[in-house]
Amino acid sequence: MPHDNPAAPLLQLRDARIAYGQIQAVKGIDLELFSGELVSLIGANGAGKTTTLNAIAGTLQLSGGDLSYAGSAIAGMPAHKRLRAGIALVPEGRGIFTRLTVEENLRMGAYTRSDKAEIEADLQRVYEMLPRVKERLPQVAGTLSGGEQQMVAIGRALLSRPKLLLLDEPSMGLAPLIVEKIFEVIHTVMKQGVTVLLVEQNANLALGFSNRAYVMESGKITLSGSGQDLLHDPKVRSAYLGEAA
Template identity: 55%
Template sequence: MLVLEDVHVYYGAIHALKGISLQVNQGEIVTLIGSNGAGKSTSLKTISGLLRPKQGKISFNGEDLSKIPPQKIVAKGISQVPEGRRIFANMTVSENLDMGAYLRKDKSGIKQDVERVFELFPRLKERKSQVAGTLSGGEQQMLAMGRALMSRPQLLLLDEPSMGLAPILVKQIFTIIQEINAQGTTILLVEQNAHMALSIANRAYVLETGKIALGGQAQDLAASEDVRKAYLGG
């Protein structure tokens, strides 16, 4: 479904991604783990079209994405939940969800998807008329995920969904990620909580200073002594 081949990305003179290659197959949860500054968020921004690779190729369902603008990448079926949520703070919950469906014209389908989001996140239904900036951190994360789902993505990119959340909410968010995947959405997850990410993923890649250091089945990486020492605190 998604293939990155030898992708190099620069921020000015800084070589942020140094030839990464990875693959996400339809129906999978794939996670990218690594320390701060390893290039995880840069990878997602490059897939979304917010950054351009200087070298290499990104293809989605066989089509080269490297020169396509971000809004057209969304229309092709890729949606991103950005790090830090980036909800529209002055709009209500319902208005934020409407913004997620901005590129769509099918009113009945949009209505169905709002109901689907409310089934996944009942808390949002209770707060649908509330201004989004007044929601708790966990509720804002739910809203950011719900908004991304409103474009009916084939592939959902999640950037640090557990950041800043209490452990009980982290567990809840990860359960919902599995539910979204079970309903047919493929997921590429960037996450600092490597333990949680590896526990729900099919496959994983370890990023170190802009390079893929390891890749394989998530359970194998979770059992690897090197990965445990570096990322799982043991």
């Protein structure tokens, strides 16, 4: 089972390759995350960012290279076991169960757990963090706004007690005020000791929030550095922040 060594990366990809049939979507990337960090993965659509998150979560398999988590190789581990080990994914498009109530959606996050009292305590913590979600508990999730659905998706992931939270485009299609709230929640999650890997189209916001970041282009990592360094990098600014170089 995974074992924690604070000096070693919590997650490490080495020469990771991912293919869809004959198409190489990810072409040998190196990426690492240390406990307590918020790391962003930015890049244009089709760069391989979502594919990378899915490979970490176990919904896609590596076609080559290595993946280790908490000191153990997990490339062959099925997705549900990765969830039990502490890796939770909030997918692009939120992936909530639209016909279930908000409360049922949240409880689905704890389906790998059997510690009933602890689950109830975690639900209360999620309600404190997401008061708007608490107000909507009996409501059918498909009737919520996009921002509320995103908060439910994050709350559901937190019910699995993740050590590593993978967030795929949490701000997509949301109004700026709602995006601000979502990022406040992400910041709170991080302060509670959860490590976060964030894929985000809003590069400005992502980099401003991140300890470190990677830039991905056509299946390769082309730049990496601190969030602040990349925020002020002229190449990044012209490519992703809409500024003239």
